[in-house]
Amino acid sequence: MSLDIAVIGGGAAGFFGAITAAETFPDANVVVLEKNRTVLNKVRISGGGRCNVTHACFDNRLLVKHYPRGERWLRPLLNQFDAAATVRWFESRGVPLKTEADGRMFPTTNSSETIIDCLMRTAHRLHIDIRTSCGVAQLLPEGQRYRLRLSNGDTLYADRVLVATGGYPQLHSYQWLPEQSESLIDPVPSLFTFNVPDSPLLPLAGVAVPDARVQIAGTKQEQRGPLLLTHWGFSGPAVLKLSAWAARDLANVNYQFTLRIHWVPTYNENQVRDTLQAFRQQHAKKQVSSQAAFGLPARLWKALASLSDIPESQRWADLPAKNVNRLIERITNSTFTVTGKSTFKEEFVTCGGIALGSLNPQTLESRRHKGLFFAGEVLDVDGITGGFNFQNAWTTGYLAGKHIGL
Missing domain, CATH: 3.50.50.60 (FAD/NAD(P)-binding domain)
Known part of the structure; x- marks a missing residue:
């Protein structure tokens, strides 16, 4: 038969x-x-x-x-x-x-x-x-x-x-x-991107960072890798990996959570501070927003400076300590409110x-x-x-x- x-x-x-x-x-x-x-x-x-x-x-x-x-x-x-x-x-x-x-x-x-x-x-x-x-x-x-x-x-x-x-x-x-x-x-679902409709970085859609650390606030879920800014929020390998490993956790909170981003994860907070101090001395007379540090994309750096309440005309030599602290926080611990997902x-x-x-x-x-x-x-x-x-x-x-x- x-x-x-x-x-x-x-x-x-x-x-x-x-x-x-x-x-x-x-x-x-x-x-x-x-x-x-x-x-x-x-x-x-x-x-x-x-x-x-x-x-x-x-x-x-x-x-x-x-x-x-x-x-x-x-x-x-x-x-x-x-x-x-x-x-x-x-x-x-x-x-x-x-x-x-x-x-x-x-x-x-x-x-x-x-x-x-x-x-x-x-x-x-x-x-x-x-x-x-x-x-x-x-x-x-x-x-x-x-x-x-x-x-x-x-x-x-x-x-x-x-x-x-x-x-x-x-x-x-x-x-x-x-x-x-x-x-x-x-x-x-697994392998999806994050929707952040009120992100101040939406105008930077298309900007890519070769290495960033993304973390779900309040959890141990984090991933590193290339990150892509999109017109709806964030994508790229780092986000996709995080969405996969945290698939069930994110479903349980209906994809409403706080995303933390460290834009230069090879540096800890103290190293970021030291690097900015050296950068400040080297570029004292130049505008902060026009001199991107850590190899970050120029448009992203300008946005991070703006979010740290640093005016475009502000020079490194005259940058107040409180603004330096805000910039360090933005570089190492930017937070965004995710309110949904999109299929990759x-x-x-x-x-x-x-x-x-x-x-x-x-x-x-x-x-x-x-x-x-x-x-x-x-x-x-x-x-x-x-x-x-x-x-x-x-x-x-x-x-x-x-x-x-x-």
């Missing part, structure tokens, strides 16, 4: 799972069911249309540190299919990858279509049936098989099912799945989903429903930006595909 395998979701994890299943179990009939009109949509738009395939971190002990949720669970899975395996997999299929300065890896063509073409070509070679505009409204166990009621009213049956639908924004969106018995973790480009990620404890950690099969597997972002695993979420998709898709026919 042939084995019928249904993969729900035509994204990165779904395709990788389907391809691995078809290669591992060549006699199986594999079908991919995608609710949208096109497949691999997130692959297409990620990385500005270049597709950040993975990250050049080949020590799995370090790689898992980039996952706010799922670190310990993902570690043994990476030992079976990690970033190095991802690079080999694509290169063996004619898609070499390149590494950029920040560690992100892209196809050398700089086009996500190269990745899509590779996955589609491989799927077609393996005779995988790809059906678009084909959502699944309900998944029900029936004896040793599964009945899939499609959104168009049709019904399919499968011996094995891999769910790789990506994350859902709300808990009720998972109701089409079989009862999981306490296996769902309430989903909340199209790279929205969900924190939460299928509880990892509800799965067999070696196979990704449901402990409660034999023959039902999960992979990708639908799991309670999420990484920061930089190719880590795609690596989770490749790894979990591969593991599920390897075991789904057993």
Whole structure:
């Protein structure tokens, strides 16, 4: 008897799972069911249309540190299919990858279509049936098989099912799945930017600081990295990392909190004071607002001086001590009232989903429903930006595909 395998979701994890299943179990009939009109949509738009395939971190002990949720669970899975395996997999299929300065890896063509073409070509070679505009409204166990009621009213049956639908924004969106018995973790957003509508820095949209420390006031949650000023507030790697690690904390306060920014985190407060004193002596006759210190962008420095009540005409030699203190406070501890969030480009990620404890950690099969597997972002695993979420998709898709026919 042939084995019928249904993969729900035509994204990165779904395709990788389907391809691995078809290669591992060549006699199986594999079908991919995608609710949208096109497949691999997130692959297409990620990385500005270049597709950040993975990250050049080949020590799995370090790689898992980039996952706010799922670190310990993902570690043994990476030992079976990690970033190095991802690079080999694509290169063996004619898609070499390149590494950029920040560690992100892209196809050398700089086009996500190269990745899509590779996955589609491989799927077609393996005779995988790809059906678009084909959502699944309900998944029900029936004896040793599964009945899939499609959104168009049709019904399919499968011996094995891999769910790789990506994350859902709300808990009720998972109701089409079989009862999981306490296996769902309430989903909340991750990887988002901060809205600060009353920020005095909004006119500086587009200004970037290469290294800043951002912290949620009253907590230990903080991150460092490049920071981008936007017309709605703050973005950039530092903010995105903070939003990921603090995803649940921020959801709990409805994204209303105080953000603290240290603009030059390589300096402590005393070092900032000493540097300004030396700067004052060196530029005594020059205007404070026109002489940016610490390598900060000129427009940002001018704004920080203004917020410290320093007039544009004020010279360093005549700067009162109280204004120096205010400037130090602005440099090391600027505070802003965040009142909401915005999705980062199209790279929205969900924190939460299928509880990892509800799965067999070696196979990704449901402990409660034999023959039902999960992979990708639908799991309670999420990484920061930089190719880590795609690596989770490749790894979990591969593991599920390897075991789904057993």
